[in-house]
Amino acid sequence: INMRVKLRLLRFGRGIRHSQRRSLDYVHISKPQARLLSEKWDSRKIAEFSVENPLKVLFCGRNFPFALEYTKAALKSRGVENVVCTSCDADMVAAEIKTSHVVVPLMMRLAEEHVLAGKDLRCILQYGVGLEGVDIEAATRNKVHVSNIPSYMSGNAEATAEHALHLLLCGLRRPALAQKVFEDGRLGEPLTRQILGKRVMILGFGSVGQEIFKRIVGFSPSEIIALKNSQLLPDELEELRGYLGGSSTLTVKTGEQDIEDLLCDVDIVIISSTLTESTRGVVNRSFCTALKPGAVVVNIARGQIVENEAMCEALNSGQVGFFASDVGCTLNGARNPHFSVSEPFPPSDPLALHPNTLFTPHNGGIADVSYHNMGEIVADTAIRISNNEPPAISVNGPF
Known part of the structure; x- marks a missing residue:
């Protein structure tokens, strides 16, 4: 049998826009490139965050529990008090996203209805690389940044x-x-x-x-x-x-x-x-x-x-x-x-x-060094957004 197998491969981290170099000093990882977005938020997005009115970061589902733990630890180590991290069951995401500002999908599918429900949603940030479950077009239409963490950074x-x-x-x-x-x-x-x-x-x-x-x-x-x-x-x-x-x-x-x-x-x-x-x-x-x-x-x-x-x-x-x-x-x-x-x-x-x-249970990247670094990057992003700044990396911005 004459079999012809054709394979087209796309590189990891596709869609990330690189124009400037920025040094991120996470443990031993080499210095990455990331696009620094300079645009300000739409006026309807502007809000003051405080201990009484914190920025909410929602982790979707109960799988990959160490993502939440490492992000909380990163924020605590910096003394950040105007950002809170929480998680919920997958079937509760549609309700919880209504009051969230940053959403970490993990393995959760985030469709247009989730984006529309998030009236205060500013950023969808993946704790890792994969964004195939995120409706990026819907996020773009609603001026919600979609961000991830390229594997070389963490x-x-x-x-x-x-x-x-x-x-x-x-x-x-x-x-x-x-x-x-x-x-x-x-x-x-x-x-x-x-x-x-x-x-x-x-x-x-x-x-x-x-x-x-x-x-x-x-x-x-x-x-x-x-x-x-x-x-x-x-x-x-x-x-x-x-x-x-x-x-x-x-x-x-x-x-x-x-x-x-x-x-x-x-x-x-x-x-x-x-x-x-x-x-x-x-x-x-x-x-x-x-x-x-x-x-x-x-x-x-x-x-x-x-x-x-x-x-x-x-x-x-x-x-x-x-x-x-x-x-x-x-x-x-x-x-x-x-x-x-x-x-x-x-x-x-x-x-x-x-x-x-x-x-094995999809734990290839679940390790102490990588999760520490990703927690630091999520904390960085949450702090930027609490200061009304866009994320350092956006696959669909600037707007």
Whole structure:
């Protein structure tokens, strides 16, 4: 069968406008670029915030609880008293947003009705990168800024890359199986696999993909093939090649690619791409069939990029040796009406029950350094807005 698999990848952090450099000194993170918006708020947005009349930051839903905790801690450490942070169940967001000034959606879907209900709403701020659940057009029409935290600013890219390596090593070294052998009192098994000498493909070579590359080269794969939709600058590519050692090589493919010939010799695939219409369902039957038999596939991007039924078939046949994922999407694509993606992924799903899979609860970026830094950035944004200033980063401003 002549299979042609085409993949178009968009980089992480797309839509962020960069025109000036600004130094943000969060722990050890390199200095980012961010557009500093100078416009003032519409007169109807102007308000004085005080202890008696505080700015309200609403965290949507009860998942990702440490986002609220770290933001509260950041505000407390600065002695800020005119900003309060609260959270509510997903089904209460429509009511609570009416009195909120900043909303942190997390995994919540924020539609036009939410934007219209937020009469005092000034900013929708994601605690991370993903904005696919936010109706940005509705927010723009109502002069509500939409902001996020690019992964290079917070340590989230590094945390997610570490988690990708954790999932990969679990797929290669099989710790759960080794634990069972230990409990059975046996020695010298199971036989595991190394990264050494393997051919690795990274689908999505933005901030997260590049951090994965920097870490995996230490395991001496023979070749790393990275797919990215836009060209790297010469100095960026030169910097990345500086991480190579021994006989490892890096090949960066940009734009739309026919990747069938690349997949046939790939031992490891790590998915770190943005979810777009061109990446949705790209890991399908054709993709799996084109892989080298027994390949390990890791997904730390979005569940909808992988077709679950196709992955189950590939695992059953041995075409895919192991699948590890920090994200999920139900087989029928059903959506919780409150959430922007089909998560939490049900543990009863056939893919989750397969013996050669491992799922983690979307906690790849949930780490001490990254969450501390993101809490500081959310606190910064809340303080700016309480002073009637726009957020430092806006994907839909200025107005």
